[in-house]
Amino acid sequence: xxxxxxxxxWAARLAAFIFRLLSRxxxxxxGDRLGRGVNNLWHSRNLIVKKNLEIAFGDKFSEIEREExxxxxxxxxxxxxxxxxxxxxxxxxxxxxxxxxxxxxxFAELLEYGKGGLLIGSHFGNWELMGGYINHLGYPVDxxxxxxxxxxxxxxxxxxxxxxxxxxIHSERGAGGGMKEVLRAxxxxxxxxxxxDQHAGxxxxxxxxxxxxxSVPRAGAxxxxxxGAPIVTGYIMRKEKxxxxxxxxxxxxxxxxxxxxxxxxxxxxxYTTRIEAAVRKYPEMWLWTHRRFKKVAGGDLTEGAxxx
Numbered sequence: 613x614x615x616x617x618x619x620x621x622w623a624a625r626l627a628a629f630i631f632r633l634l635s636r637x638x639x640x641x642x643g644d645r646l647g648r649g650v651n652n653l654w655h656s657r658n659l660i661v662k663k664n665l666e667i668a669f670g671d672k673f674s675e676i677e678r679e680e681x682x683x684x685x686x687x688x689x690x691x692x693x694x695x696x697x698x699x700x701x702x703x704x705x706x707x708x709x710x711x712x713x714x715x716x717x718x719f720a721e722l723l724e725y726g727k728g729g730l731l732i733g734s735h736f737g738n739w740e741l742m743g744g745y746i747n748h749l750g751y752p753v754d755x756x757x758x759x760x761x762x763x764x765x766x767x768x769x770x771x772x773x774x775x776x777x778x779x780x781i782h783s784e785r786g787a788g789g790g791m792k793e794v795l796r797a798x799x800x801x802x803x804x805x806x807x808x809d810q811h812a813g814x815x816x817x818x819x820x821x822x823x824x825x826x827s828v829p830r831a832g833a834x835x836x837x838x839x840g841a842p843i844v845t846g847y848i849m850r851k852e853k854x855x856x857x858x859x860x861x862x863x864x865x866x867x868x869x870x871x872x873x874x875x876x877x878x879x880x881x882x883y884t885t886r887i888e889a890a891v892r893k894y895p896e897m898w899l900w901t902h903r904r905f906k907k908v909a910g911g912d913l914t915e916g917a918x919x920x
Contacts, residue, residue: 621764628697628772639694640854647690648683658682661900668822668905669895684896688850692738699740699775704748707776711745711848715860718844719751719803722863727841728798729863732832734809734887735899737848742858743805744776745848752802754779756794778805798841806832809887809899811906816919818908819881821888827908827919833879836866845883847890850897861886877916 631639651658661682665673673681722729731746731753733739747753755773759782760766770780781790781797781804797804808829816827836843842863849857864882867875891898908919 617762617764620762621768624765624768627693628768631694631697632701636698636854639698640691643690643692643694644687645690647686647688647693650690651683651686657901660903661685664900664904665895667824668891681896682900685898685900688737688897689899689901691850692740695738696740696769696772699744699772702744702776707745707748710854711741711856711858713745713749713858713860715846715862716749716858718860718863719746719749722803722842722844723751723801725842725863726801727839728801729803730798730832730836730841730843731803731805732808732843732845732883733805734847734890735807736809736887736890736894737850737897738856739807739848740773741776741856742846742848743773743778745856745858746803746805747777752779753777754781754794754797754802754804756781756783756790756804756806758783794835795839798835798839803844804835804841808832808883809904810902811904812919813906814919816908817877817880818913818915818917818919819877819884820915821884821904824905825908825913825915826884826905828880828884830876830880830918832883833866833876836864836879837868837872837875840866840868842866843879843883845886847887847894847897849894859890873916873918881915 631643634642662678665678665681733742743753743755755778757780760769773780781793783790794804812827812829817830818825819828832843835841842865844860844863846858846860849859851857864879866879
């Protein structure tokens, strides 16, 4: 193991220990202040956030408002990390005290449909907590994730996620990159959660997001069309006093009679539009810290085209 990986691992463990040692409210306050501090110190990332906001919203926000939004975005990231570190302390009954929801009948509909479900989510609010909440509602959830470069840190994150009862499938581990486990989960009528809101680069599919063509992973829609599993979208909102509220949308059912590529594009555009609607409504809750609007090179640069 690299020395740097060891340092990162023990730093993560120390941070988790401190956040669990504090009361819940103190941990959230510390996480918020640390996040806002990072916003002030990490100038390059702060510029990415403000540039993304300018691209997405044009002149809707002034420079001062974009800076304030950036502080709130980093504050949410800090609070989210604090909450993830505290997952081992969460009890089922206390989770229901802190998280409410609307649209949960969607999962009863999926359960009756019998083909499992693909939860296509985004880095919104505390997206990790939403998976645990769905699991505690009685609908088993598997996270399909791409692991961290630091295997020790990745294993620790897996442990924290499993504290909320979710199962973790690593896309890069095992024969077939975890795909056999995904197909088995869907066959067993489980929900497979996939985050699909970042630049997919080569291998993605081009759809509209805030009026611009962006590369989106096509794995979620491809799985839906191949297996018949419906797609569910939704988001989790951070509320006052450490509370959260989940909103779940109606399922998107694949048209198995449609042209394969056309249906993949249709589903991908539909769930991307739903993600955009949530981000437009609550921009401070989304992870604007990555370059989402990268120029796409190669191939036919039209909607629905695959990126070479």
